[in-house]
Amino acid sequence: MAKRDFYEVLGVARGATAEEIKKAYRQKAKELHPDRNADDPDAESRFKEVNEAYEALKDPEKKAAYDRFGHAAFEGGSGAPRGGRQGHPQGDFASAFSDVFEDLFGDFMGRGGGGGRSRATRGSDLRYNLRVTLEEAYTGVHKAITLPSSVACDACHGTGAEGGAEPVACPTCSGMGKVRAQQGFFTVERTCPTCGGAGQIVKNPCRACGGAGRVQKDRTLSVNIPAGVETGTRIRLSGEGEAGLRGGPPGDLYLFLDVADHPIFQRDGLNLYCRVPVSMVNAAMGGEVEVPTIDGGRARVRVPEGAQSGKQMRLRGKGMPALRGAGQGDMVIELAVETPVKLTARQKELLREFDRLSEQSNNPEGSSFFSKVKGFWDGMKG
Secondary structure: OOOOOHHHHHOOOOOOOHHHHHHHHHHHHHHHOHHHOOOOOOHHHHHHHHHHHHHHHOOHHHHHHHHHHHHHHEOOOOOOEOOOOOOOHHHHHHHHHHHHHHHHHHHHHOOOOOHHHOOOEOOOOEEEEEEEOHHHHHHOEEEEEEEEEEEEOOOOOOOOEHHHOOOEEOOOOOOOOEEEEEEOOEEEEEEOOOOOOOOEEOOOEOOOOOOOOEEEEEEEEEEEEOOOOOOOOEEEEOOOOOOOEOOOOOOOEEEEEEEOOOOOEEEEOOEEEEEEEEEHHHHHHOEEEEEEOOOOOEEEEEEOOOOOOOOEEEEOOOOOEOOOOOOEOOEEEEEEEEOOOOOOHHHHHHHHHHHHHOOHHHOHHHHHHHHHHHHHHHHHHO
16 A cells, blocks of 8 residues: 655645644644544554654654655655664654654643753742821832741752752753653653752752751831822832742742721822811801811811802812822812701700791702602692
């Protein structure tokens, strides 16, 4: 039976790139793997055919020879070039599949970024929740915080070895951080059990840190909280996180801000709201009321004659500053007309007299409302 064209076997065109060939092989290898086709007696032979084709086309020199001479470029049809090894189709398949297996799963086995050869591991990032007052959020503040963390061991200078000695290459994996094992068709890579993928071992672990290169210790930091922060603001302090393992770089510290509620002011973005009670007489006749501002100052606000509850007045530029930017919000004052309580007999008498002397024009909102109510009731009767 004539051998099929390798490009046809993989389902790619002759001008396919190396990446396209590899992608096609991955798909075919998964589709035709014998373990997934136990009921198909031809699956194993087709699976080997796919691997033979990939073995020939993945290598630029073999591919060039095949493009020029076809199957005649190889001896025994095994995918080996002339003068190369013969009669080892299984070995060729193992090599081909190992390449793709490493490409698919290498990140889980320590490949990439130097594989297991790098012994240093970056420290973890830390989170710290910090509460500030509204006044501190307005002005900005320096805060001293204490947090438990892993810091570099002073005894071994972070190396993990007694006296600060450098680690040595792992004898099991020769510094690779991974070991290979042949299992039938497959060449499987696993993390080295001796060094845990680090590629290096410490012969004499530091007694202070047990070979980790870091110890647990409380740290006190002085942090700068800029003006304008609000609840949910995140501040990143580079290099202030947990120390790296065996001399690795430290992680980062993230501060998450929470601005406490204020007894007088309510915040909405850059604006501040202040609800100010005024007496019924002051609201009716007009006058002035003194209100506080977030910077600790005072402001006198004119209450217009006949002011109603809910009326708002704005003080420009008396709100919160923008975080790391220009501009400032406003302070909004909302009047709350207060009904007097605990009246004396004389006060009640004066109010009754005032009520007798009142006209509809003195209570326009009430007059308008009850006029609408009367029209509603009349409409229901009709």
